[in-house]
Amino acid sequence: MTTPLDGFPATRRLILKGAGAVALFGFGRLSLGPALAAANDKYPEDAFKQKSDADAIKSLYGKTAEASDKVKLDAPEIAENGAVVPISVSSTLADVTSISILVSENPNALAASYKIPAGTLPSVANRLKMAKTTNVIAIVEAGGKLYSASKEVKVTVGGCGG
C-alpha cells in the first residue's frame, strides 16, 4: 500500500497547481473585465455562438428585454426565399445605443447587432438568412434598458440548407 502515500504529494502538487491556475485566471478576468466594458466595440463572438435567442440576448447584453410598441420591426409576412429576407428595425425611444436582430430558429439565433452612437438615428435596414418559418426578434437598447418586438415570418424555401 505505498501508492496512496506516493500519490499524495503528487495530488497535493496538482491541487496547488490548479489553485495557481485558478488564481491566474481570476486575475486575468478581473483585469479584462473593465477593459472590455470600456472598449465595448469588440466583436461579440460568444453571443453569435449561442443557439437560442434567449441565450444570445443574455450573452450580448447580460439582461432580458421587455416587449415594447416603441420598437418597430418591419419584416415580410411570407418570405419566398429564406436566403434574402429584408428586415428593418426602427424605434421612437430616446437614447438608443444599439439594435440587434435575432432569428429564433436559425442554427445560431443572433444575426446582426448594430451599435448606434449618439447622433445616429435608431433605424437600420438589412437582409438576413432564415432557415425556416420562425420568429424574428428585434432588440433595442435604450437608456441602458432592453426593449423588444417580434414577428413571425413564414419561409417558403429555407436559406441555410444546401
Next chain:
Amino acid sequence: MASTIRVRATSSGETTEVQALIQHPMDSGYVKDAKGDLIPPHFIQELTFEYDGKSVFVADWGPAVSKDPYVKFSFRGGKKGDDLKISWVDNKGASDTATAKIQ
C-alpha cells in the same frame, strides 16, 4: 482592383442617409457544395462607418446576414462633399476599405 464596397451617402441637410452594398460570400458554414462537402464559414464580422474621425455606425454580423450584404442607416450631420470611410473585416482576417463622398 475594384472595391467590394459600394456606398451611396446622401445628405438632406439635417441628416445623411447611407446605403451600402458589399460583395462577400457570407458563407454560413451550414451549406454543402456540389460534392457534398461543407463550405467553411466565411463572413464579415465587423463593418464600420466613420465620418469626421468618429464612427457613426458599427455592424457586428454573424453568418446569418445574406450574401452580398446590404445595410441602410442615417446619421445627423454630414456635409455634401465630405468623406465617409467604410471598412469591413471578416472571420478569416480579410478586409477592405473605401471612402465615399457624401452627395
